[in-house]
Amino acid sequence: MDTVKSLSVKEKFAYGIGAVGKDMVYMLSASYVLYYYQDIMGVSAWAMGIILLVARVFDAFNDPIMGVIVAKTKTKWGKFRPWLLIGTLLNAIILFFMFAAPPQLDGAGLTTYAAVFYILWGVTYTMMDIPYWSMIPAFTKGGKERENLSTLARSCAGVGSAIITIITVIAVAGLGSLLCPSGSPDTEIERIGFKYFALIIAILFLIFIIITCLAIKEKSTVDMKAATIREMFTSLIQNDQTMTMVIAIVLINSAVYITSNLVIYFFKYDFGGTSWKTNYTIFNTFGGAVQILSMMILFPLLRKFFQAIKVFYISIGMAIIGYFVLLGISFTSMGNVFLLLIPGFFIFGAVGILNVLTTVFLANTVDYGELKNNRRDESVIFSMQTFVVKLASGIAALIASVCLSVFHISADETIKSAISGSSVVGLRMTMTVLPMLVLLVAFIVFKKHYILTDEKLESITKELKSRQKH
Numbered sequence: 001m002d003t004v005k006s007l008s009v010k011e012k013f014a015y016g017i018g019a020v021g022k023d024m025v026y027m028l029s030a031s032y033v034l035y036y037y038q039d040i041m042g043v044s045a046w047a048m049g050i051i052l053l054v055a056r057v058f059d060a061f062n063d064p065i066m067g068v069i070v071a072k073t074k075t076k077w078g079k080f081r082p083w084l085l086i087g088t089l090l091n092a093i094i095l096f097f098m099f100a101a102p103p104q105l106d107g108a109g110l111t112t113y114a115a116v117f118y119i120l121w122g123v124t125y126t127m128m129d130i131p132y133w134s135m136i137p138a139f140t141k142g143g144k145e146r147e148n149l150s151t152l153a154r155s156c157a158g159v160g161s162a163i164i165t166i167i168t169v170i171a172v173a174g175l176g177s178l179l180c181p182s183g184s185p186d187t188e189i190e191r192i193g194f195k196y197f198a199l200i201i202a203i204l205f206l207i208f209i210i211i212t213c214l215a216i217k218e219k220s221t222v223d224m225k226a227a228t229i230r231e232m233f234t235s236l237i238q239n240d241q242t243m244t245m246v247i248a249i250v251l252i253n254s255a256v257y258i259t260s261n262l263v264i265y266f267f268k269y270d271f272g273g274t275s276w277k278t279n280y281t282i283f284n285t286f287g288g289a290v291q292i293l294s295m296m297i298l299f300p301l302l303r304k305f306f307q308a309i310k311v312f313y314i315s316i317g318m319a320i321i322g323y324f325v326l327l328g329i330s331f332t333s334m335g336n337v338f339l340l341l342i343p344g345f346f347i348f349g350a351v352g353i354l355n356v357l358t359t360v361f362l363a364n365t366v367d368y369g370e371l372k373n374n375r376r377d378e379s380v381i382f383s384m385q386t387f388v389v390k391l392a393s394g395i396a397a398l399i400a401s402v403c404l405s406v407f408h409i410s411a412d413e414t415i416k417s418a419i420s421g422s423s424v425v426g427l428r429m430t431m432t433v434l435p436m437l438v439l440l441v442a443f444i445v446f447k448k449h450y451i452l453t454d455e456k457l458e459s460i461t462k463e464l465k466s467r468q469k470h
Contacts (some may be wrong), residue, residue: 021208049401056394087128162288257396322346
């Protein structure tokens with residue numbers, strides 16, 4: 001008999017607010033650590049790219065180890081909440097120090113500092129991220145309630161990401177100007193601004209997760225099966241549909257992260273002007289709103305008229321159209337930021353829908369794997385999702401770093417507003433044409449290999465139910 005009661009509004013809010021804080025921290029690191037160390041602190045773009053990629057590959061080993069540790073934990077507070085709280089506290093501290101690099105450091109010392117704190121940030125983030133998502137079965141009923149809570153948490157995570165995307169540049173400039181002596185150079189204002197902005201976000205993160213830990217009680221004992229590296233590869237080899245989705249997720253997220261890593265440089269050095277921070281904020285505010293609304297409204301609307309696979313194709317098409325229009329607009333005089341909202345609508349809208357679809361499609365491969373291999377690899381497959389998204393961010397960061405290095409884009413250059421010059425053209429091509437090509441490859445891989453249509457899934461469900469009866 002299931003003793004787990006239905007979730008209260010307080011519990012749903014508490015879990016959701018944790019996701020907001022968690023993804024505020026993740027987005028601050030994912031979108032701004034390259035900019036902070038390369039453009040403000042002066043670390044080599046090549047060095048930063050290698051650091052960011054190595055840290056993500058390290059996560060391939062770190063994630064399963066943390067999964068094993070959490071699975072074996074037994075305390076009077078449960079197995080998930082202790083690690084959620086410990087991981088959050090450590091991650092908040094590391095986040096602050098990561099964006100508080102001592103200004104007297106330079107060269108090898110600064111590069112080492114960046115490497116140590118970024119890798120520690122990844123380790124401590126995993127320490128809280130795995131128990132956060134893994135604890136859902138411990139305080140929910142199965143089926144619809146669990147699915148609804150996961151959807152709520154993903155939406156709240158999107159809100160957290162959007163908040164950081166929208167406010168960071170303006171907040172950093174405001175804090176830096178407030179705390180720096182009058183006449184300080186822009187890099188010093190940004191350095192101080194990032195330091196104290198990271199401190200504020202770290203404190204909010206800790207408060208939000210404390211709310212989660214206090215309000216959520218682990219009401220049932222859950223056997224959490226932690227995935228080993230070997231199990232991950234075995235699941236990939238034996239489940240061709242999981243392999244297809246993992247490749248698609250890496251490609252799609254790499255395309256998106258290439259743009260998100262470079263868009264701040266686009267506004268600072270290409271779109272340019274003294275009001276570049278305001279224009280960047282307008283673009284991201286619009287994009288964040290579109291992304292959230294596309295998840296909540298546009299996706300369900302399209303789903304009423306089309307099968308999920310068709311919606312996937314539409315979304316890929318939307319993103320490619322958006323990038324093509326953005327490329328075209330970038331070679332005009334670009335006097336008005338509101339023109340950029342046109343391609344922004346297509347790109348951000350597509351990203352919102354694809355975030356939902358890739359999670360759904362990956363979940364579908366669990367049932368397919370059970371039918372094919374007589375084994376449900378749910379925990380293994382969803383552990384893998386965390387890693388492949390991190391891997392994509394590492395690949396994209398390396399590509400963005402190569403672009404910045406090859407085209408000599410850094411704070412040492414005068415802010416550009418002209419449309420000529422190899423640096424500007426290289427930046428535009430890297431952040432538009434390359435993502436288009438990567439998305440096209442993702443489309444081809446998916447179309448050629450993904451077979452789980454609505455009809456196929458219905459057939460699999462019937463077959464699995466039939467097996468259970470026997």
